[in-house]
Amino acid sequence: MLDREFTAGRMTATTRRRIVTAPGGASIPDQPSRRDDVSVTESLTESLRRSPPSLHDSPDYWGLAWDALAWLEKNVREGMSTLETGAGASTMVFAARGARHHVVTPDAEEERRIRAACEERGIDASGVTFHIARSHDVLPELDVPALDLVLVDGAHGFPYPILDWWHLAPRLKTGGRMVLDDAYLPGIAAIVDYARASDAWELEAPISFRTARIRKLRDDDPPNEADARAAHGRMSFAYLPPGRRIVASARTRIFSTRPGIWAVRKLRGPR
Ligand SMILES: C[S@@+](CC[C@H](N)C(=O)[O-])C[C@H]1O[C@@H](n2cnc3c(N)ncnc32)[C@H](O)[C@@H]1O
Numbered sequence: 001m002l003d004r005e006f007t008a009g010r011m012t013a014t015t016r017r018r019i020v021t022a023p024g025g026a027s028i029p030d031q032p033s034r035r036d037d038v039s040v041t042e043s044l045t046e047s048l049r050r051s052p053p054s055l056h057d058s059p060d061y062w063g064l065a066w067d068a069l070a071w072l073e074k075n076v077r078e079g080m081s082t083l084e085t086g087a088g089a090s091t092m093v094f095a096a097r098g099a100r101h102h103v104v105t106p107d108a109e110e111e112r113r114i115r116a117a118c119e120e121r122g123i124d125a126s127g128v129t130f131h132i133a134r135s136h137d138v139l140p141e142l143d144v145p146a147l148d149l150v151l152v153d154g155a156h157g158f159p160y161p162i163l164d165w166w167h168l169a170p171r172l173k174t175g176g177r178m179v180l181d182d183a184y185l186p187g188i189a190a191i192v193d194y195a196r197a198s199d200a201w202e203l204e205a206p207i208s209f210r211t212a213r214i215r216k217l218r219d220d221d222p223p224n225e226a227d228a229r230a231a232h233g234r235m236s237f238a239y240l241p242p243g244r245r246i247v248a249s250a251r252t253r254i255f256s257t258r259p260g261i262w263a264v265r266k267l268r269g270p271r
Contacts, residue, residue, distance in 0.1 A: 043070065043073055044073055044092065044093055044096050044121075044123075045066060045069045045070040045073050045093070047121070048063075048069065048089050048092070049066050049069075052089070053089065053092075053113075053117045054113070055087070055088045055089065055110060055113045055114055055117060056088060056107075056110065056113075057107065057109065061089070062088060063088045063089035063090060064088075064089060064090050064151075064153065064181055064208075064211065065181075065207075065208035065209065065210055065211055066208075067207060067208035067209075067211070068090075068179065068181065068207045068208040068210075068211040069089060069090065069093055071179075071207045071208075071211075071213075072090060072093045072094065072097075072151070072179070073093050073096070073097065075149070075177075076093065076094055076097035076099050076149060077097065077098075077099075078097065078098035078099070079098065079099070079100065080097075080099045080100070080148040080149060081099070081100050081144070081145045081146060081147050081148050082094055082099040082100070082101045082102070082147060082148060082149045082150070082151075083101070083102040083103070083104070083144060083147050083150050083151075083168065083171075084101070084102075084103055084104070084150065084151035084152075084153060084154075085104045085105075085135040085139075085151070085152055085153060085154030085155075085164045085168075086104075086105055086151075086152075086153040086154035086155075087103045087105040087107075087110045087111070087114055087130070088110070088114070088153075090151055090153065091103050091114050091125075091128060092114060092117060092118055092121070092123060092125075094128065095118055095123050095124065095125040095127065095128050096118075096123045098124075098127060099127060099149075100127050100145070101127055101128045101129070102128075102129050102131065102142070102144050103128060103129070103130050103131065104130075104131045104133060104134075104135045104138055104139065104142075104154060105130065105131075105132065105154065106132065106133055106134045107132070108132045111130040111132065134154075134155065135154045135155065135160065135163070135164050135167075136155075136160060136163045136164075136167075139163070139164065139167035139168065140167055142167075144171060146171060146172075146173045146176075147168070147171050147172050147173060147176055148173055148176050148177075149176060149177050149178075149179070150168050150171075150172055150176070150177070150178045150179070151178075151179045151181070152164045152165060152168070152178060152179070152180050152181065152188070152191075153179075153181040153182070156182055156185055156187065156188070157187065158186055158187040159187055160187065161180070161185070161187040161188045161191060162187050162190060162191060165178070165180075165191045169216065170219065172216045173216070174216055174217065174218055174219075175215065175216065175217075176215070176216050177204070177213055177214070177215050177216075178213070178214050178215075178216070179207060179211060179212075179213050180192065180211065180212045180213070180214065181210065181211050182210055182211075183206075183210060183211060183212035184210060188212070191214070192212050192214070193234050194222065195214040198220060198222070199217070199220075200216070200217055200218050200219070200220030201214050201215065201216060201217060201220075202214065202215045202217055235249065235252060235253070237249050237252075
């Protein structure tokens with residue numbers, strides 16, 4: 001039996017402690033607390049943190065960083081159209097907040113565990129649709145409404161996160177957000193680098209030490225040309241032996257980046 005009560009989103013369960021959820025999901029105590037007859041707040045994130053569910057093929061908690069989970073709990077609103085690649089504690093938060101939520105994971109057991117964990121905690125997961133497949137197989141044809149919020153946290157190796165981004169970016173509403181977990185990994189860092197340099201995206205403040213967040217400002221196709229814009233802020237010469245990297249880097253930066261071209265024009269003087 002649960003010893004807590006939630007009023008967050010669509011979640012309800014019985015308890016000996018009273019919990020109140022402020023608008024937007026932030027929790028506040030409903031009255032000053034005494035030691036034994038406490039009125040305390042507990043968000044779903046706090047509850048999951050206290051007793052992390054085992055939702056993946058491992059006894060360990062494999063989910064988002066707690067700050068990222070708390071951010072989702074605060075920012076997902078009832079009726080929002082949302083999607084995530086990968087599944088887990090984040091799915092429970094989307095469900096609890098009442099999103100019309102799509103989940104893509106190849107592991108059918110995860111759906112069973114997540115639905116059971118939701119039921120156990122009194123979370124209504126009827127708004128969640130699972131697509132049991134690898135995201136790069138299913139996303140190209142997936143029929144979903146325009147999305148307010150996307151979480152990319154499925155397959156993490158190159159190029160899967162980039163494929164997730166590629167297929168989901170056009171489905172995200174203008175102004176919609178994409179949350180990218182494990183953003184220090186090369187495939188995800190490449191999306192962050194692109195968003196930072198693109199005027200079609202805004203790189204917002206990170207949500208946790210490992211979770212980045214980007215906001216779509218407009219539809220855009222990344223550039224085709226092999227120039228500085230295509231380099232989206234970064235160039236790597238790691239394929240060359242160390243001795244040749246400095247020369248190649250200087251040459252390419254001078255002849256293909258905007259400041260480099262500007263400097264060459266200045267040196268040449270007026271024609
Ligand atoms: C780190 S876990 C996701 C954690 C989840 N966001 C949470 O908060 O608990 C990675 C997830 O990606 C799923 N996954 C692995 N390969 C995938 C693929 N090719 N496409 C989609 N999901 C995949 C795994 O089954 C697992 O659910």
